[in-house]
Amino acid sequence: MMQNNYADYDVPQNLKFKTLDIVRMGGLNCTAQIPAENFAGVLQAPNQITKAAVELCFSLANKEIIVTGKISGEREVQCARCLRRVTQPFSETFCETYSTKTEIIDIMYVVLQTLALTEDIRFLCAPDCKGLCPRCGQDLNQGPCGCQEESFSPFAVLKGKFNK
Numbered sequence: 001m002m003q004n005n006y007a008d009y010d011v012p013q014n015l016k017f018k019t020l021d022i023v024r025m026g027g028l029n030c031t032a033q034i035p036a037e038n039f040a041g042v043l044q045a046p047n048q049i050t051k052a053a054v055e056l057c058f059s060l061a062n063k064e065i066i067v068t069g070k071i072s073g074e075r076e077v078q079c080a081r082c083l084r085r086v087t088q089p090f091s092e093t094f095c096e097t098y099s100t101k102t103e104i105i106d107i108m109y110v111v112l113q114t115l116a117l118t119e120d121i122r123f124l125c126a127p128d129c130k131g132l133c134p135r136c137g138q139d140l141n142q143g144p145c146g147c148q149e150e151s152f153s154p155f156a157v158l159k160g161k162f163n164k
């Protein structure tokens with residue numbers, strides 16, 4: 001749920017803040033949940049993020065508004081080799097400056113761009129994950145499966161081609 005330090009201010013759900021409101025309040029600290037429906041069409045794997053919230057701090061400086069933000073949440077990712085699913089916490093920060101002449105400060109845009117840039121699209125559960133046996137499908141992290149390694153290595157396939 002939304003909450004803020006400014007009792008009379010409702011944080012806009014779409015995170016598009018009116019610059020005038022921020023100036024009138026002399027800045028703003030707030031937090032907001034990011035509903036998952038915002039990720040579709042922006043992230044390559046929009047269903048990966050199972051939880052996301054942002055902490056925002058707007059401060060006024062001269063004719064500018066400086067916004068620092070911290071996005072944190074959880075991703076459910078799948079190992080690209082062994083297909084194991086792992087829940088991973090994440091935390092990203094950003095800092096943007098806007099002119100007080102800007103009418104709308106679109107924080108949702110910044111949040112989505114930050115998440116898009118930090119997507120983990122080729123996650124590995126461990127740097128040396130052994131993956132699945134391409135023949136029998138056993139998770140090789142749990143031990144050898146007994147299939148003959150040589151018979152389906154890429155080199156063996158090449159060798160077979162040359163011998164024909």
Ligand SMILES: [Zn+2]
Pocket residue numbers: 079080081082083084124125126129130131
């Ligand atoms: Zn793995």
Ligand SMILES: [Zn+2]
Pocket residue numbers: 133134135136137138145146147
């Ligand atoms: Zn096998």
